[in-house]
Amino acid sequence: MFEVLFETVQDGEELYLAWLLNGLGWTVALALAGWCVAFVLGVLVGCGRTSSNRAIALAARLYVEVFRNIPIIVQMFLWYFVLPELLPPDLGSAMKKMVPPWGAFFPALIALSLYTGARVAEQVKAGIEALPYGQRSAARALGMTELELYRTVLLPQALRIIMPTLTSEVMGIFKNTSVALTIGLLELTAQARQINEFTFKTFQAFGAATILYLLLALSVYAVMHGLEKRLRTPGTEPTITRRRLFPMRKEAAKP
Amino acid sequence: MNHFDFSVIAQAWPFLLDGLVFSLKLTAVGFLGGLVLGIGLALVRHLEVPVASQLASAYVTLIRSVPLIMVLFWFFFLMPLVLMWMTGASRPVQIGPVWTAFVTFTLFEAAYYAEIIRAGFKSMAKGQYGACKALGMSTWQTYRLIILPQVLRVVSPILLTQTIILFQDTSLVYVLSVTDLLGAASKIAQRDGRLVEMYLAVAVIYMVLSSLTSQLVAILKNRYAVPGRR
Numbered sequence: 381m382f383e384v385l386f387e388t389v390q391d392g393e394e395l396y397l398a399w400l401l402n403g404l405g406w407t408v409a410l411a412l413a414g415w416c417v418a419f420v421l422g423v424l425v426g427c428g429r430t431s432s433n434r435a436i437a438l439a440a441r442l443y444v445e446v447f448r449n450i451p452i453i454v455q456m457f458l459w460y461f462v463l464p465e466l467l468p469p470d471l472g473s474a475m476k477k478m479v480p481p482w483g484a485f486f487p488a489l490i491a492l493s494l495y496t497g498a499r500v501a502e503q504v505k506a507g508i509e510a511l512p513y514g515q516r517s518a519a520r521a522l523g524m525t526e527l528e529l530y531r532t533v534l535l536p537q538a539l540r541i542i543m544p545t546l547t548s549e550v551m552g553i554f555k556n557t558s559v560a561l562t563i564g565l566l567e568l569t570a571q572a573r574q575i576n577e578f579t580f581k582t583f584q585a586f587g588a589a590t591i592l593y594l595l596l597a598l599s600v601y602a603v604m605h606g607l608e609k610r611l612r613t614p615g616t617e618p619t620i621t622r623r624r625l626f627p628m629r630k631e632a633a634k635p
Numbered sequence: 636m637n638h639f640d641f642s643v644i645a646q647a648w649p650f651l652l653d654g655l656v657f658s659l660k661l662t663a664v665g666f667l668g669g670l671v672l673g674i675g676l677a678l679v680r681h682l683e684v685p686v687a688s689q690l691a692s693a694y695v696t697l698i699r700s701v702p703l704i705m706v707l708f709w710f711f712f713l714m715p716l717v718l719m720w721m722t723g724a725s726r727p728v729q730i731g732p733v734w735t736a737f738v739t740f741t742l743f744e745a746a747y748y749a750e751i752i753r754a755g756f757k758s759m760a761k762g763q764y765g766a767c768k769a770l771g772m773s774t775w776q777t778y779r780l781i782i783l784p785q786v787l788r789v790v791s792p793i794l795l796t797q798t799i800i801l802f803q804d805t806s807l808v809y810v811l812s813v814t815d816l817l818g819a820a821s822k823i824a825q826r827d828g829r830l831v832e833m834y835l836a837v838a839v840i841y842m843v844l845s846s847l848t849s850q851l852v853a854i855l856k857n858r859y860a861v862p863g864r865r
Contacts, residue, residue, distance in 0.1 A: 422820040450838045454817060458838060461733035461830045493671035497812045551700070562809060569705050590701055590709075597700035 381587050384581040391427040396575050396582035403571030404592055410485065410567065418553065421497030423539075425505025427530050440501065447498035453559050455495055460563040480635075483564055489562035496553045503545045507538030540611060547604040554596050558632035568592060640829070644836045647823045654819030655840065661740055661815065662802045668741030669801075670794070673748030678778065681756045691749070698746035703807050710810060732809070732811035744801055751793050754785035763784040785861075792856040799845050799852070806841070816840065 385397040442603075447455070453504030466471035476483070511534060519529040561570035572589035576582050644651075676691045698706065714735055722728060730738075759782060767777040787794075806817040814822065819835055824833035854864035 434656050436847070445846050446842060449803075449842045449849070451817070451841055453806050453809060454834065454841060457821075457830075457834045461824075462834050465831045520747075557701040558704045559807065561704065569702060569708070572705075586705065586709055586712070590697075590705060592732040593701045594697070595703065603819060 382586045384575065384579050385588060387579070390578055396579070398586055399571045399575060400592070402591075403566055403568040404563060406481065406485070407554065407557045407568040408596070410488060410492065410557045410565070411550075412429065412559060414489055414496060414557070415550055415553050417489070417493035418496035418500055418549075421493060421499025423535065425497065425501035425503055425514070427535070428507065429501060429505040430508045430534075431526075444498045444501050447494045447632050448502070450495075452491060452495050452556050453562055455491040456488055456559060456563050459490045463487070484560060484563045486567040487563060487566055488557070492553060492556055492560075495556070497550060498547055500546070503540060503542045503549070504535075506625065507542040510541055511537055515530070540608075543604065543608040543611075547601065547608075551597055554600060554618050555593070558580050563617060639832060641829050641832055643823070643827060643829045646665060647820075647833065650819050650823060651816065651840075654814055657813070657814040658802065658805045658817075661736055661805045661808070662798065663741035664737050665801050665805070666798050668737075669744030672741065673752055674710045674748035674783070676745060677752035680753055680809050682774070691701060695746045695749050698743055699750070702852075703743060704810055705741050705802055707735070707739050707807065709817060710742075711735045714738060724783070731811045735811060736805075736808045736813055739802070740805065744797075746752040747797055748794060751790050751797060752786060755790040756782065758789060788857035788859070788861060791859075792852055795852045796849065799848050801860070802848075803841065803845060 386395055387471055389399065424438045425443055429444070431437050431440070446526055449590060450458075461540070464474075465476040467475065478486070490623070510625050516529065517532055522549045524533070558569040559569055561573070568589050572585045575585040649791060679687045679691045681697075682688075711732065715729050717732065718724070718728035719726065763781060764777065767781055772780070805815055808815050809817050809821065812818065818835040820833040824830045
């Protein structure tokens with residue numbers, strides 16, 4: 381069915397399959413690196429959104445408003461085309477001269493991390509707000525500092541609550557890596573398009589890439605579901621609710 | 636450095652506005668078409684129509700696992716072949732990137748809306764279905780008069796939030812070289828060598844529009860919430 385993948389490329393030794401797997405590698409690398417940054421950022425900003433300190437809460441809200449409301453492709457263009465012009469000339473030209481694929485990888489990574497981070501932050505905030513306010517008061521009464529309150533009381537519970545929506549964010553970042561092809565990163569979709577351009581075997585090229593995306597989504601689901609089960613607080617297992625492969629994209633209400 | 640000329644934005648404004656109008660049209664078509672198809676898909680799954688239900692479920696899962704850019708490419712290359720087959724023409728029927736965009740966004744959004752609406756169906760109290768049956772209503776009457784009006788009201792904030800995401804996603808038609816807001820900006824940016832000004836302008840326009848509409852959705856959500864629910 382996918383014969384074209386086992387043909388050698390036009391002027392070389394490798395198989396088209398190597399191109400596709402190379403693209404898959406960049407997709408996975410970009411998504412995983414982006415997720416690590418986005419998760420840390422999202423947790424920090426999400427806590428900031430619920431902070432009683434007005435300045436911190438406002439800064440966190442601004443961050444979310446900016447990075448969630450600009451399309452990811454525009455954000456990538458900003459980091460790729462605009463940032464080097466705004467930096468001091470020598471730094472800017474150093475950015476432009478970065479060897480491929482790093483010259484496209486880093487702007488894509490920054491854009492994806494900040495965008496996904498903003499979305500994660502809203503979910504962390506929703507998770508924290510789902511907890512009874514009395515927990516905050518109780519922690520204060522026990523003499524806990526703000527940091528201890530978040531680290532030992534609120535976050536461990538909030539993160540467990542939002543596991544299903546986090547799963548769909550992880551799936552989302554895998555899908556959004558494809559936008560990096562617009563700034564020249566040869567990830568999975570770009571490689572499929574390239575194979576199509578070289579061989580005109582549209583069905584095979586895009587079909588193979590589509591199957592790889594499906595497998596990625598399934599693996600993400602399996603890993604996150606396993607993690608959710610392992611991290612679940614004993615005694616809080618849901619009784620009848622059936623799990624769905626794709627939790628709804630639900631965003632937290634704005635104040 | 637240091638020679639920004641923001642007057643280029645003013646000069647390019649009519650062209651940008653045309654692009655923005657196209658983005659909004661694409662959003663509107665994706666919303667309306669996606670909603671109609673999405674309701675259909677959700678109904679088929681909720682009523683558990685044999686075969687069709689499994690097909691709908693496979694379609695929704697497939698579309699939701701694949702990046703939008705990939706779906707755009709699929710339709711861009713597939714539509715001409717499908718149309719050739721349907722019309723019996725001897726060669727692929729080219730429909731161009733603009734029509735591809737309209738068709739893709741309708742079919743793509745349908746999968747997302749279907750999941751939202753299906754969750755709405757599930758949230759309805761079971762007794763309502765029984766009550767409709769007791770009153771002698773047909774399935775069509777039950778859904779049209781009783782269930783759908785409630786479901787759409789309950790899920791409308793999520794539908795609207797999804798539509799704001801749809802509006803942002805329309806910028807991805809850039810990969811088909813369609814002149815939407817981003818496409819218009821990028822054409823001028825490259826012609827005049829004004830990347831900084833044009834891309835910053837586009838970012839601000841998207842941000843202001845998305846931000847304002849999501850505030851609006853939040854206000855509507857509070858004002859039109861069904862009393863007694865949540």
